[in-house]
Amino acid sequence: MVRRRLCAGDSRAGEKEGRMSKKQKKIKQKEETPAYKLALGKLRESAICDLAECFAVFCGDDYPIAKDDWAYVTSQGRIYLNPRREASVRELEYVLAHCMLQLGLGHFVESRMGDPLWIRACDLAVTAFLRDSKFVTPPMSFQGSLPVPAKTAEQAYEQLKLLPASRDNVSFSTMSGGRPDMVWEGKPDYEYEEELANSFRRSMRNTVREAAGLRPVSSYDVWHDHDDCMRARDWFITSYPLLGAIAADFRIIKDISVLKREGIRVAAVSPQLKEIYVNEDEDLTQEEWKFVLAHEFLHAALRHDVRCEDREPTLWNVACDYVINLWLREMNVGDMPDWVLYDEQFRGMTAEAVYDIVCADPRYYKGIALGDLLYGEAEWWDNLGGANVDEFYRKALQQGLEFHKKHNRGYLPSDLVEEIYAVSRPPIRWDVLLAKWFDEQFEPLENHRTYARMSRRQSATPDIPRPAWYLQEEPMEQRIFGVLLDTSGSMDRSLLAAALGSIASYSESRDVNHVRVVFCDAAAYDQGIMSPEEIAGKVKIRGRGGTVLQPGIDLLDRDEKFPKDAPLLIITDGECDKLKLYGRTHAFLVPWGNRLPFVPKGPVFRLK
Numbered sequence: 001m002v003r004r005r006l007c008a009g010d011s012r013a014g015e016k017e018g019r020m021s022k023k024q025k026k027i028k029q030k031e032e033t034p035a036y037k038l039a040l041g042k043l044r045e046s047a048i049c050d051l052a053e054c055f056a057v058f059c060g061d062d063y064p065i066a067k068d069d070w071a072y073v074t075s076q077g078r079i080y081l082n083p084r085r086e087a088s089v090r091e092l093e094y095v096l097a098h099c100m101l102q103l104g105l106g107h108f109v110e111s112r113m114g115d116p117l118w119i120r121a122c123d124l125a126v127t128a129f130l131r132d133s134k135f136v137t138p139p140m141s142f143q144g145s146l147p148v149p150a151k152t153a154e155q156a157y158e159q160l161k162l163l164p165a166s167r168d169n170v171s172f173s174t175m176s177g178g179r180p181d182m183v184w185e186g187k188p189d190y191e192y193e194e195e196l197a198n199s200f201r202r203s204m205r206n207t208v209r210e211a212a213g214l215r216p217v218s219s220y221d222v223w224h225d226h227d228d229c230m231r232a233r234d235w236f237i238t239s240y241p242l243l244g245a246i247a248a249d250f251r252i253i254k255d256i257s258v259l260k261r262e263g264i265r266v267a268a269v270s271p272q273l274k275e276i277y278v279n280e281d282e283d284l285t286q287e288e289w290k291f292v293l294a295h296e297f298l299h300a301a302l303r304h305d306v307r308c309e310d311r312e313p314t315l316w317n318v319a320c321d322y323v324i325n326l327w328l329r330e331m332n333v334g335d336m337p338d339w340v341l342y343d344e345q346f347r348g349m350t351a352e353a354v355y356d357i358v359c360a361d362p363r364y365y366k367g368i369a370l371g372d373l374l375y376g377e378a379e380w381w382d383n384l385g386g387a388n389v390d391e392f393y394r395k396a397l398q399q400g401l402e403f404h405k406k407h408n409r410g411y412l413p414s415d416l417v418e419e420i421y422a423v424s425r426p427p428i429r430w431d432v433l434l435a436k437w438f439d440e441q442f443e444p445l446e447n448h449r450t451y452a453r454m455s456r457r458q459s460a461t462p463d464i465p466r467p468a469w470y471l472q473e474e475p476m477e478q479r480i481f482g483v484l485l486d487t488s489g490s491m492d493r494s495l496l497a498a499a500l501g502s503i504a505s506y507s508e509s510r511d512v513n514h515v516r517v518v519f520c521d522a523a524a525y526d527q528g529i530m531s532p533e534e535i536a537g538k539v540k541i542r543g544r545g546g547t548v549l550q551p552g553i554d555l556l557d558r559d560e561k562f563p564k565d566a567p568l569l570i571i572t573d574g575e576c577d578k579l580k581l582y583g584r585t586h587a588f589l590v591p592w593g594n595r596l597p598f599v600p601k602g603p604v605f606r607l608k
Helices: 002-018 022-032 035-043 089-104 116-133 153-161 192-211 219-223 228-239 241-249 256-262 286-301 313-331 351-358 362-367 378-382 384-406 414-424 430-441 474-478 493-509 532-538 550-558
Strands: 056-058 071-074 078-081 251-253 267-270 275-278 447-454 467-471 480-486 514-520 524-530 568-571 586-591 604-607
Touching (some): 035 089, 116 153, 192 228, 228 286, 286 313, 286 384, 313 362, 313 414, 430 493, 430 604, 493 568
Parallel strands (some): 480 568
Antiparallel strands (some): 267 275, 447 467
């Protein structure tokens, strides 16, 4: 009966233990776990996480240690705690961090281990570091004022030499009586300083990821799910401010089905989705992945998909590839793979200029194209989502550039810096660019003062001569420009009306009252000199097929009454012949999405 009651009691005790809540079990487990293990677990999730993984911590009676000691550390990464000293988890966090940083900061120098002054300098440097970082709380015995304000052990060592003996009695060692807390057991067999640097990089990366709403990277991710490509991406987040924010916001996609569907061989970028698609099967080193990812980040950040406009997408992608690869080679970002597009003849050129050269041999350049820029829908950028993504790219690149230059984080080509400044500003509308062109051609007329004519206020002060304002009339006849207008019927009427209205308003605001107008479709029709507001009323859409503009240009060039230096504005849909302008200043107004069949020498304003 007794045994039965004991068994029943054991059963009821087991049932009672099974009915314990998760919180109660957690508290019970926490009470059973030694404090030093809890402290070590916290340090492995702190700012020195990677460094904390490299140490073996002992807490037993099989090594000599005094009653009032905290701990000591050896050059082989072993930390020996005092098992007889009662301490909280916070206090042990500080003690363990102090011991770990002795190795992490490179304080174990064999030739100096017998110098008490060097040991004291190392303790001061570690104490100052822990106070500045504030990721652990020092116990009361470590909260005294530092005798010297040095930040490194070398600085502390030199200043301690000059310190009076009366102030040389302060100790921040984890061993009682000022005894050394560092024990030499041979040359360290681990790169502790490198692990400390890795800890700081991962801590910074997690901070950026949390700000972006992403999951922090754990030690499991680093050792198990982190290949060379992901480590290369994390390098940008922690060590390359120019592209750090962009790298933190992009997703790396390794879905083989997506790669096959899009025809991606190595990598490609979707600026709209903020995704980079990579092929894991490519045998690339981490340094080569840095080059590839930087290439894709710059595609998106510099808005190459939007800047394509009416250009041939494949050839535009090739032109951008050449420019980016030249920059990255000059910036020394990673190692350039052998198969990338690289040609020194394009150095110092913009993507637009390279595109004009590439178009001369489209068959060759299409054959070597990698197709790593995925274009989305152009209309998407006009909605709220597209505007937010566009603003993110501008701000991230501009702020990254400022931080990169402020902290001297690496060389940047001047061409890239200029392009970043240009991209960071919102695009200028075509009518604003057209107004600027008018300003360059016609300087505004200014009033002048003259004493040859009496001022209207002269009667108020008869004894004081006052000059009158007058407007020069002599150059008014010379303020004239020509308009060559495509009236073949392929021009959109609303765009044509907007263009003519802009021309009229700009002309009147700049006191240009004469316009020489020529209409062209299959032939040229001279309309003579007109006032700007009369142009719209005279336009007749004839719609006789193709457009031939050269006869209209020849007509104006042969006319002796039309000045040779008068600018010419050509409004066309792009379906025209190749033009010879005879050196005359000119500009084109072309609908958005259309392209001229030749390389223009004058500016092209795209109506939208």
